[in-house]
Amino acid sequence: xxxxxxxxxxxxxxxxxxxxxxxxxxxxxxxxxxxxxxxxxxxxxxxxxxxxxxxxxxxxxxxxxxxxxxxxxxxxxxxxxxxxxxxxxxxxxxxxxxxxxxxxxxxxxxxxxxxxxxxxxxxxxxxxxxxxxxxxxxxxxxxxxxxxxxxxxxxxxxxxxxxxxxxxxxxxxxxxxxxxxxxxxxxxxxxxxxxxxxxxxxxxxxxxxxxxxxxxxxxxxxxxxxxxxxxxxxxxxxxxxxxxxxxxxxxxxxxxxxxxxxxxxxxxxxxxxxxxxxxxxxxxxxxxxxxxxxxxxxxxxxxxxxxxxxxxxxxxxxxxxxxxxxxxxxxxxxxxxxxxxxxxxxxxxxxxxxxxxxxxxxxxxxxxxxxxxxxxxxxxxxxxxxxxxxxxxxxxxxxxxxxxxxxxxxxxxxxxxxxxxxxxxxxxxxxxxx
Numbered sequence: 001x002x003x004x005x006x007x008x009x010x011x012x013x014x015x016x017x018x019x020x021x022x023x024x025x026x027x028x029x030x031x032x033x034x035x036x037x038x039x040x041x042x043x044x045x046x047x048x049x050x051x052x053x054x055x056x057x058x059x060x061x062x063x064x065x066x067x068x069x070x071x072x073x074x075x076x077x078x079x080x081x082x083x084x085x086x087x088x089x090x091x092x093x094x095x096x097x098x099x100x101x102x103x104x105x106x107x108x109x110x111x112x113x114x115x116x117x118x119x120x121x122x123x124x125x126x127x128x129x130x131x132x133x134x135x136x137x138x139x140x141x142x143x144x145x146x147x148x149x150x151x152x153x154x155x156x157x158x159x160x161x162x163x164x165x166x167x168x169x170x171x172x173x174x175x176x177x178x179x180x181x182x183x184x185x186x187x188x189x190x191x192x193x194x195x196x197x198x199x200x201x202x203x204x205x206x207x208x209x210x211x212x213x214x215x216x217x218x219x220x221x222x223x224x225x226x227x228x229x230x231x232x233x234x235x236x237x238x239x240x241x242x243x244x245x246x247x248x249x250x251x252x253x254x255x256x257x258x259x260x261x262x263x264x265x266x267x268x269x270x271x272x273x274x275x276x277x278x279x280x281x282x283x284x285x286x287x288x289x290x291x292x293x294x295x296x297x298x299x300x301x302x303x304x305x306x307x308x309x310x311x312x313x314x315x316x317x318x319x320x321x322x323x324x325x326x327x328x329x330x331x332x333x334x335x336x337x338x339x340x341x342x343x344x345x346x347x348x349x350x351x352x353x354x355x356x357x358x359x360x361x362x363x364x365x366x367x368x369x370x371x372x373x374x375x376x377x378x379x380x381x382x383x384x385x386x387x388x389x390x391x392x393x394x395x396x397x398x399x400x401x402x403x404x405x406x407x408x409x410x411x412x413x414x415x416x417x418x419x420x421x422x423x424x425x426x427x428x429x430x431x432x433x434x
């Protein structure tokens with residue numbers, strides 16, 4: 001981190017205010033080059049920014065964060081300028097003319113915060129989740145992780161296993177000394193307790209990952225049941241083509257919705273029937289495959305049809321059955337939710353039912369932090385497997401080695417070990433300026 005990086009840290013494009021951030025050893029020199037004397041740390045000051053050619057670039061609020069009391073742990077400068085493209089472009093070009101500076105790569109500021117110990121990897125991941133949050137549930141979950149809740153849980157397990165590892169090493173290194181007779185038993189009890197705690201943590205039905213990534217809902221049903229109309233009604237806009245011709249929808253069409261504070265990715269699919277051609281046959285195959293992989297499946301049927309399930313596979317999955325066209329004569333009483341997409345009757349009730357199901361599945365049973373990424377789940381699974389092997393090991397050396405593997409697996413989640421191997425993976429989804 002010997003060089004100084006800079007980037008636009010607010011959203012690109014025309015805006016009322018844009019924030020340009022500079023971090024590194026030359027940050028103070030950059031500030032002086034544009035504004036003169038440094039202001040009082042962490043207090044906004046109104047200054048004129050003068051470029052290398054002597055022309056004023058803009059009037060800006062400027063802030064000075066001397067390291068290590070900054071986001072990155074380095075000297076940091078922020079220029080809050082008017083958000084016109086010409087102003088931002090001129091300022092970035094002028095900063096680049098100062099020796100020792102270079103444009104920041106995606107995630108570079110947060111990466112430096114991790115490398116300087118200001119954040120751990122879990123908090124860094126939570127930061128990008130906060131930036132990307134589109135629903136209140138995603139915001140709450142990311143904020144809890146950014147506050148260190150998940151880090152504290154995993155660090156507690158790591159510290160407990162380090163203690164057990166120290167006891168195991170003592171059994172090897174000081175075997176001729178008078179060690180407590182029950183040392184191995186105490187160590188094994190600590191290992192067993194940690195296994196139980198991690199197992200309970202892993203049995204979360206992927207709640208955290210579903211909140212972060214969204215829950216997938218697929219609408220299936222026979223042709224002309226109203227699937228595309230239902231997706232449009234849920235989205236409150238036209239996202240799918242609606243026509244009287246059967247088989248209009250051939251491919252999967254997605255729309256992201258906020259239902260009950262949770263992100264729900266709703267998919268419209270091809271009508272399920274004996275396909276008339278190869279293209280429609282592929283659409284039916286994709287519809288069934290998508291339904292099989294979805295978290296929630298809504299089966300939409302035509303209440304006015306004498307044979308509403310004609311052409312449907314007998315094993316078609318359905319978490320919720322909905323009957324459309326109840327405004328038309330119905331041959332029989334149907335079990336399930338009823339609506340009319342033509343009149344709008346029943347839409348709010350359906351939305352409420354979907355919201356109830358989603359909330360039940362995703363709302364945590366308690367306030368304990370939840371897993372949010374497959375990376376965490378994989379590392380914890382590795383740790384549990386190593387701990388179970390340790391309990392089966394007879395030789396003290398093998399017992400200690402399995403404990404060491406478990407400690408390293410948990411440490412990889414927060415970045416306490418093997419940080420360099422993980423940084424590229426963690427920060428590849430960041431945008432420039434973060």
